[in-house]
Amino acid sequence: MEITHRNSLTEGVIWKQLLRFFFPIMLGTLFQQLYNTVDTVVIGQYAGTNALAAVGGSASQIINLLIGFFVGLSSGATVIVSQFFGAQNDSGLYKAVQTAMALALFTGALMTALGIALSPWLLALMRTPAETMQESILYMRIYFLAMIPFMIYNVGAGVLRALGDSRRPLHFLIMACLTNVLLDLVFVAVFRLGVAGVAVATALAQVVSAVLIWRCLLHVVGKRGMSIRHMRIDPNILSHTLQIGFPSGLQAVMYSLSNMIITATINGFGTTTVAAWVSLGKVDGMFWMINNAYGASVMTFVGQNYGARKLERAERSILVCGGLSVSTAWLFSFVFYTFAPVIFSLFTKDPEVMENALRMVHSLTPWYFLFVPVEMFSGALRGMGDTLIPTLLTALGICVFRSAWMFLVVPGWHEIEGITLSYPISWSITSIAFFVYYLSRRRKLGFTFPPFSSPKDA
DSSP, X not given: OOOOOTTOSSSSOHHHHHHXXXXXXXXXXXXXXXXXXXXXXXXXXXXXXXXXXXXXXXXXXXXXXXXXXXXXXXXXXXXXXXXHHHTTOHHHHHHHHHHHHHHHHHHHHHHHHHHHHHHHHHHHHTTOOHHHHHHHHHHHHHHHTTHHHHHHHHHHHHHHHHTTOOHHHHHHHHHHHHHHHHHHIIIIIISOOHHHXXXXXXXXXXXXXXXXXXXXXXXXXXXXXXXXXXXXXOHHXXXXXXXXXXXXXXXHHHHHHHHHHHHHXXXXXXXXXXXXXXXXXXXXXXXXXXXXXXXXXXXXXXXXXXXXXXHHHHHHHHHHHHHHXXXXXXXXXXXXXXXXXXXXXXXXXXXXXXXXXXXXXXXXXXXXXGGHHHXXXXXXXXXXXXXXXXXXXXXXXXXXXXXXXXXXXXXXXXXXXXXXXXXXXXXXXXXXXXXXXXXXXXXXXXXXXXXXXXXXXX
C-alpha cells in the first residue's frame, strides 16, 4: 500500500489551504452543471420539443431524486476516510477505501436495477405526458445502465478529496465533460439518435470518469487492494459509513421533494412567473454550487483535523471558511442585485417575465449570507461523524418549513414575495438552530476550550 500524507490539511495556514482545496471543488461543480446542461442544449437544438421534454422533464427529477439519495448514502465514506487519514492510521484507511469502493459497486448495481425496473411506474406517477412517455422511459433506462461507473467516480472522488486531493477529481470531471459534449454532437447532431444518443453519450462519459478515478486509486491502495476479487468489506467501517451517510441521503430526498412542492406552487402563478423562476434558478444555482463547495471543503478539513485530534484547528477552520463563504455571499448578492436586468436579458425579452424575475431577485438575493451557518456547521458536524441531528435540523428548518409555507401562507398571500420570503426565514431559523446545537455538542465531541479560539498553527 502506498499512502502519502503530503496532502494533509492538519498543518499550515488554514485560509490558504481551504482556498487551495476549495477552488477545484467549485470548478468541479461548475463543470458538473455544464455536464448536465449540454444534454439539454443539444437535444433541444437537434431533436425537437418532445425529446427536450423527455430529457429535462419528469425523467430528470426522478434521476436527481434517486441519485441524490445514493450519493448521500455513500458520502459517509468521505468522512471515515478523512478521519483515518488525519489520524495517519494507514491500516484503517486501507480498509475504509476498500469498503467505500465495494459500497460504490453495490449501490451502483442496485440503482441500475431499480432505475430500469421502476422507470415506467415512476414516470406515470409524475403524470408524464403520453407523447413523451416512451422516450422518457428509454432515456432513463439507458442512463441508469451507467450507475456503477457513476458511483465509482463519485465515491472515488470523495475518497481523493478526503485525502486532501481535490485537483485530480476536477481533471477527471473535465475529461468526462468534454467526452460528453463530443459524443452528444456525434450521436445526436450527426447520427440523429435523439434521446437515446444523449443517454448513451452521458453513460460513456461516466465510464471515462470511472476508469480514470479507479486507476488513480490504484496508487492509494495498490492493484491487489482495488481488485474486485480481493476487495473486502470491513463490517464495522461499513456500519459507520451507512450511519453517517443515510441521513445525508435522506436530506437529499427531502430537498428534492420540497423543491417539487415549490415548483408545483410556482406553476399556479402562470407561465410568465414560471419562466421568471426558471431564469432565476439558472443564475441562483451558481451561488449554491459555490456554497456547497465551501461545505464540502470544511467537512474534509474538519474531518482530517478531528481525526488527528487537532480540535482547536478543526474549530478555527469553521470560522475561517464561514468568513470566506459570507464574503462570497455578499459579493454574489451585490453583483446579482445590481446587474440583474443585464443578466436576465440573456434569458428573456418578455417585459412581464423580466419584471417578475427582478421582484424575485430583490426579495431573495440580499439574504444569501443567512444560509452560510447552515452549510458550515452541517459540514463540520458531518466531518466529525455527527449526521443525524444536522439532517433533522435541515429537513425541518428548510424542507418541511418551506413546504408548509407553500400550503399555509401562499394561498392567502398569492404574490411572488409570498414564496421568496420563505427562503430567508427558513435560513434564519435553521442557522440559529445549528449554532445552538453545535455549542451544546462541543464538549461531547471533545472540545474543552473556549469556542473558536485560535490554534497555534492557524
